[in-house]
Amino acid sequence: MFTALLCLVFTAGDGLPLPAFSQDEWTILRSMSPAVLLPDKTNKYEQNESAALLGQHIFFDERFSSNKEVSCATCHEPDKYFTDGVQIAVGTGQTTRNSPTVLNAAHQRWFFWDGRTDTLWGQPIQTMEHPAEMNIPRKDIAELIEKDKTLGPLWEKTFGSMKESDIDTIAANVAKSLAAYITKLDASHAPFDDFVAGDKEAISPSAQRGLQYFIGEGGCLRCHFGPWITDGAFHSVGVGPLDGGALKDSGRAGAIDKLKSAQFTASGIHSDDPDGIRATISKHIAKRREDWGSFRTPSLRNVAKTPPYMHAGQLATLEDVLEHYSTLENFVSADHHRETILEPLNLSEQQKLDLVAFLESLTAPLPEKGLLTAPD
Ligand code: HEC
Ligand code: HEC
CATH class of the missing domain: 1.10.760.10 (Cytochrome c-like domain)
Structure with missing residues (x-):
């Protein structure tokens, strides 16, 4: 007073x-x-360093798109605070929404503008497979990782042999790696x-x-x-x-x-x-x-x-x-x-x-x- x-x-x-x-x-x-x-218990790799490193590699790698020109960083550019500066995002096609930042994204309860995903790792595979975003099926994602001389060994170190996993578990682990990287992108002070x-x-x-x-x-x-x-x-x-x-x-x-059927x-x-x-x-x-x-x-x-x-x-x-x-x-x-x-x-x-x-x-x-x- x-x-x-x-x-x-x-x-x-x-x-x-x-x-x-x-x-x-x-x-x-x-x-x-x-x-x-706050920690996300639905992703046990959230704090795993090699998972985050793998996620970081994938985030910037344009090979993970059908035209080999689009990476996550195309729409989430680091020097634009992980956005793209345009009204509606353009990837392998034209989307309908604005790219939000992925800085601090891990704090959220719901993801995307409409909240159609309830975990951070629920998001990446939808984006990668989406025709207008990266347009790459999960089996191609797996193959690229397995054959790459950097990503292959990093995968083995983190998740063990790909041969022993089914394709959906592989896709989930790709997503969890990307989420582990994004969780490090803290810009909150x-x-x-x-x-x-x-x-x-x-x-x-x-x-x-x-x-x-x-x-x-x-x-x-x-x-x-x-x-x-x-x-x-x-x-x-x-x-x-x-x-x-x-x-x-x-x-x-x-x-x-969409959330119910995801x-x-x-x-x-x-x-x-x-x-x-x-x-x-x-x-x-x-x-x-x-x-x-x-x-x-x-x-x-x-x-x-x-x-x-x-x-x-x-x-x-x-x-x-x-x-x-x-x-x-x-x-x-x-x-x-x-x-x-x-x-x-x-x-x-x-x-x-x-x-x-x-x-x-x-x-x-x-x-x-x-x-x-x-x-x-
Ligand atoms: C009724 C809830 C509500 C109130 C009250 C409200 N906002 Fe918002 N705000 C939202 C929602 C929801 C959006 C996103 C809307 C959309 O995308 O259509 C938004 C978007 C914004 C954005 C754009 C953010 C971005 O990243 O695109 C800014 C800036 C903002 N609000 C500031 C304010 C300010 C300043 C006030 C007070 C004058 C305010 N808001 C009051 C709910 C609200
Ligand atoms: C074509 C541009 C584009 C590409 C490529 C792209 N994104 Fe996005 N991203 C968006 C748009 C647009 C949204 C919002 C979509 C919506 O709300 O429907 C979004 C939403 C997100 C969200 C949710 C953020 C929030 O606030 O809810 C995360 C996390 C994210 N993207 C991470 C990624 C990752 C990881 C990749 C690579 C695998 C990626 N994005 C590739 C445009 C893109």
Whole structure:
């Protein structure tokens, strides 16, 4: 209380007041930092070094695509914070969604914009076999690894002889290796975290005002909360399709059936924790009316580095995102469902600048250099 009063008398360099955070606000801030990854028990190779090394090799290797031109890094480029900078991803064909970053991806409960996968290792084989992404069948993936003079021995060291495994177990282990590599891609310590830890100058006065608005009046916290600044759930914020008109992408609604019929899941036979909490939650998931046209709330960590925004890259800049929340002018309702908790915020120019400054304070340095290219 006393400190709060003291802070009020200081003004920021730009002549505007430096916000004082109340005890309640500090409680919220402490719930947003630090961000720490929890282990994924469904992948027993998650912390295995040779699995991660194998995953890193595969991640950067264009041979794992039908035209030998596409690797995971084509759409998840390290120097673009593991995104590609385009609206809709292009691989061996044209996809329909924006490439999210894989930095910190391991923190998630659900993967992909619609959450159609419930483990990190459930994702890669879908991508590799997808006609528009890498378009390579699992038996070709296995053959490439087995015959390669670097990957073959690394595989044996990690998983034993390929000859003794069936093709689906091989595919699951390829996926678990990629997940082990991605789990190392941690970029979660930003200036914002130093601010919460007590360094008052870690973020600018403008960022502090943006933060106060974000957790208060702006209502952003209703969906973007906790250390990863997301509720991990699915909502519609009314951003329409790239070519205008009504929503076409069914989002979360289309994902539930895919999740139930997917091969590589937390509860499936290739999981290393089929009776655990992840598996149990997935088993009880049911379709809800509001799922149609909903997408996963993205983590806002490193968001300033990953334009364009939203599930189809519809919004080019952070300013555009804020303009959307400010006016809701082009709000496209998902038919029978409208997210009633969103109201136009009518942001002033200063409030937009402050919010952008706050979002920029969530940028962490990239992981160590050795993880940003194919291994030597
Ligand atoms: C053609 C571009 C492209 C390629 C190649 C590609 N990805 Fe992706 N990736 C995407 C897109 C687009 C999404 C989101 C798809 C969706 O939500 O439907 C995605 C989603 C993901 C996710 C989920 C992230 C999240 O936040 O849920 C992970 C993890 C991932 N990719 C890893 C990989 C790995 C590993 C490879 C290589 C085996 C790979 N990607 C290859 C475009 C690509
Ligand atoms: C009702 C829940 C909800 C609220 C409230 C909300 N968001 Fe979001 N936010 C989302 C969802 C869901 C998406 C992704 C939507 C999509 O792709 O269609 C998103 C996307 C974003 C993105 C783009 C991230 C990316 O990687 O593409 C930013 C930035 C963002 N929100 C910031 C904010 C700010 C700032 C506020 C407060 C002014 C806010 N959000 C309020 C749910 C919400």
